[in-house]
Amino acid sequence: MSVAGDPGPTSSAPPPPAAPPSAATPSASPTATSVDPGQVVPGYAPGQFPPVPLFPLPDTAVLTEAGRLTRDRLVSDLPDLPGVTVTAVQCAADGTHVTADSSLVLYGDGSGSYVGPDGSYTKGADGSETSVTGSESITRDGQGGGTYVSGKLSITHEGDGSGTYVDGETSISLDGRGAGTYVGPLGSITNNGDGSGSYVGGPVSLSVEADGSGTYVDPRISISNDGAGTATVVSGSFSGDVPADPLPPVPRWVRSRPWSRYCPSRTSAAS
Secondary structure (H helix, E strand, C coil): CCCCCCCCCCCCCCCCCCCCCCCCCCCCCCCCCCCCHHHCCCCCCCCCCCCCCCCCCCCCCHHHHCCHHHHHHHCCCCCCCCCCCCCCCCECCCCCEECCCCEEEECCCCCEEEEECCEEEEECCCCCEEEEECCEEEEECCCCCEEEEECCEEEEECCCCEEEEECCCCEEEEECCCCEEEEECCEEEEECCCCCEEEEECCEEEEECCCCCEEEECCCEEEEECCCCEEEEEECCCEEEEECCCCCCCCCCCCCCHHHCCCHHHHHHHC
């Protein structure tokens, strides 16, 4: 029974509703997917590896300079000298200029030959040349091609960007259409000129195909990229398939100026 004026039992007020999450409260950011170091070549994405290297081309300016002294025997400008009289030299019946140690033959069509103690030189009316001096032998075909041989150095140039270079430690061959091979201190390099190529050097070997597929092997990891989005990787800590982009193509060789310096007429027209 309640007594008049007694307010009676009171009920406690319900707790206030929980405040909604604040929009300003930052949410936890997702963590980046980590890549097992055993899946990759350091510095490269999964399934990728170093490209086929570009080998350096040697400077073949020797093709221009070689034999110049002997060649200049056929071109001599005599200045006017006061008190000096120029007379005819002794010649054989066939027109050969005869001296004690040399002979010189010149023809009206621009051809001629010289033989002396410092070497021999022959020039044809078509611009071809042959020069032999000491250990050097040089031929030029008058069309931009030529050869040079001296000791261990041998250079052949076909005048169209193709040629070969061989010295004591390096062998290079170019086909003039973007392909070439190199064997030397850097290893063995092949560029097929169609986006494919290969490299073998020390413990590393790799190959790239024109369709973006390729393989890579070093002492730590081997990779086989199928060029269609997947690579198979085997290493000390991983073995399996990973998503992978196709491999980039091997750049074609572009004809170099040093390689074709001595025959600018044909190479300039072809550039």
